[in-house]
Amino acid sequence: MKPVECEFEAEVLAAVLQSRWPRRVDASLRTHVASCAICSDVAAIAGAVDDAREETRTQAVLPDSGRVWWVAQMRVRREAAKTAGRPITAVQVIALACAVGLLGACFGATSTWFQSALGRMVSSLAALDIRAWLPAATALVAGHAALIVGMAAVILLVPAAVWLAVRE
Amino acid sequence: MFRDMTFNDVSRLDALDDARADFVMDEDTFRAFYDRTARGVWAYLARVTGDRQLADDLLQETFYRFLRAAGTYESETHRRNSLYRIATNLARDARRRSVIRAALSLAGDDIERAPSLDDAGATERNADFTRAMSRLKPRDRAMLWLAYAEGASHSEIADVLGLRPGSLKPMLSRARRRLAVLLGRAPERNRS
Numbered sequence: 001m002k003p004v005e006c007e008f009e010a011e012v013l014a015a016v017l018q019s020r021w022p023r024r025v026d027a028s029l030r031t032h033v034a035s036c037a038i039c040s041d042v043a044a045i046a047g048a049v050d051d052a053r054e055e056t057r058t059q060a061v062l063p064d065s066g067r068v069w070w071v072a073q074m075r076v077r078r079e080a081a082k083t084a085g086r087p088i089t090a091v092q093v094i095a096l097a098c099a100v101g102l103l104g105a106c107f108g109a110t111s112t113w114f115q116s117a118l119g120r121m122v123s124s125l126a127a128l129d130i131r132a133w134l135p136a137a138t139a140l141v142a143g144h145a146a147l148i149v150g151m152a153a154v155i156l157l158v159p160a161a162v163w164l165a166v167r168e
Numbered sequence: 169m170f171r172d173m174t175f176n177d178v179s180r181l182d183a184l185d186d187a188r189a190d191f192v193m194d195e196d197t198f199r200a201f202y203d204r205t206a207r208g209v210w211a212y213l214a215r216v217t218g219d220r221q222l223a224d225d226l227l228q229e230t231f232y233r234f235l236r237a238a239g240t241y242e243s244e245t246h247r248r249n250s251l252y253r254i255a256t257n258l259a260r261d262a263r264r265r266s267v268i269r270a271a272l273s274l275a276g277d278d279i280e281r282a283p284s285l286d287d288a289g290a291t292e293r294n295a296d297f298t299r300a301m302s303r304l305k306p307r308d309r310a311m312l313w314l315a316y317a318e319g320a321s322h323s324e325i326a327d328v329l330g331l332r333p334g335s336l337k338p339m340l341s342r343a344r345r346r347l348a349v350l351l352g353r354a355p356e357r358n359r360s
Contacts, residue, residue, distance in 0.1 A: 004341040013316070041344045044353035049316035052297045056211040059220070063228065065199035065206070072232045076191070 006038040016046040191235045202231060205248060208318060209255050215317075216259045216310045218302050226262060230255045245324070252318075252328040256310060263306055300350035308343035315340060 012033060015021040021043060022030055033039040108114060141148060193201065209230060213223035233254050241247035301309050310329060314320040322340070326333040 002341075004337040037345075038341065041341075041348040044348040044351060045312070045344055046316050048293065048297045048347075048351055049312065052215070052294055052301075053211060053317040055294045056214055057207050059214070060207050060210040061224075062206050062210060065202040066195075068202060068206075068228060068231050069195050069198055071228065072191075072235050075232060076236070 003038065006036055008032055008036065008039050009042055012039045012042045013046050016043055017050055021047070193235070198235065201247070205251060206231070209251060212252065212310070212313055212318065213255055213259055215301060215313050216256070216306055217262060218298075222262055226255065226258045229258055233258075249320075249324055249327050252314070252320075253330070256328055256330075259306065259310070296351060300347055303350055304343065304346060308339075308346065311336075311340050311343050312347055 008029065011029065012021070015025045015029070022033075033043055108118075191198075206227065210223055210227050213226045213230070214220050217223060217226070230251065234251050237250070237254070239250055241250065301312075304312070307329065311325055314325045314328060315322075320328070322336050323333050325331075325340070326336045329336075331339070
C-alpha cells in the first residue's frame with residue numbers, strides 16, 4: 001500500500017510558504033524531499049497554490065458588508081411575506097370552491113323550475129339523433145373554421161394569461 | 169397603526185418579525201465576520217467553479233444562507249467551516265445545473281471549460297496554475313485549495329466537503345500528485 005502522508009510534509013509546506021525552500025533549509029530535508037514522493041509533490045504545488053491564492057484574492061471585487069446585510073434582510077422579508085401569503089391564498093380558494101358548491105347544491109335542491117328544466121334537457125339529449133346533425137355541424141365548421149380556431153385559441157389562451165399574471 | 173390592517177396583514181408582519189429574528193448574528197458581528205472571510209470564500213468559489221461571475225453570485229448566496237441557517241457555533245473555526253460547507257454545496261449545485269444546461273443546449277461546454285479567471289494581467293505561472301486546476305475534478309480543486317491556500321486541517325476539509333476523514337488523506341494525495349503532474353513538476357508515474 002502506498003504511503004499517503006509523511007512526517008516531514010508540514011515542515012516542507014512551512015518552508016515553501018516562508019520562501020525558505022529550497023535554499024534556506026537543511027540539506028537533510030532537501031535529501032528527504034528528493035526521495036519522498038509525498039514531500040516532493042507538496043514542494044511542487046504549495047508555492048503555486050500560494051501564489052495563486054494571492055493573485056485570486058486581489059481579483060475579488062466584493063460587495064460592502066453593509067449591503068450584503070441589507071440585501072439579506074430584504075430577501076428574508078420578501079420570502080416571509082410570500083410564505084405568509086401562500087396559505088391564506090390556498091384557504092381562500094378552498095373557501096370559494098366550497099361556497100360555490102354549497103350554493104349550487106341549495107339551488108338544485110330547492111328550485112322546482114331548475115329540476116324540471118334539467119329533466120327536459122336530459123330527455124331531449126336522450127332523443128337526439130347525432131347522425132342527423134352531423135352533416136350540418138360539419139358544414140358549419142367548414143364555413144367558419146377561422147372563427148372557430150380563433151375562439152378556441154382565446155378560450156385556451158385567456159385563462160393561461162390570467163394564471164401567469166396572477167402567479168407573477 | 170393596526171387600524172387599517174386586516175388579519176392577513178398582521179399575520180404577515182408577525183412572520184416578518186420572526187424572519188428577522190431567524191438570523192444567526194447581529195449586523196455588527198456579521199459585518200466583522202464578512203470582512204474577515206469574504207475574500208477567502210470568493211477566491212475559493214472562483215477557483216472551484218473556474219468562473220468569476222458565478223463566484224460573485226455564489227458569494228452573496230453563501231452569506232445569505234449562512235445567515236438563515238439556524239446554527240450555533242462553538243468557535244470561529246466551526247463558523248468558518250460552516251460557511252465553506254455552504255459555499256461548497258452551492259458550487260456543486262451550480263456545476264450540476266451547468267452540466268444540465270450544457271446537455272440541453274448540446275453546447276458541450278462543461279464546468280471544466282467554463283469561463284476561466286482572467287489571465288490577461290496574471291503571471292504566466294498563475295496562468296499555468298489556472299489551466300492545471302481547470303483539468304482537475306471540482307472536488308480535487310476544492311480539496312487542494314482548502315489544504316494549501318486556506319491552510320485547513322484534514323478534519324476540517326473532510327467536514328467542509330462532506331467526506332469521511334479516513335478517506336481524505338489518500339484522496340488528497342492523489343489530487344496533489346495530479347496537480348504536480350499537470351504543473352509539469354513531477355513525472356507522470358508514481359515514484360514511491
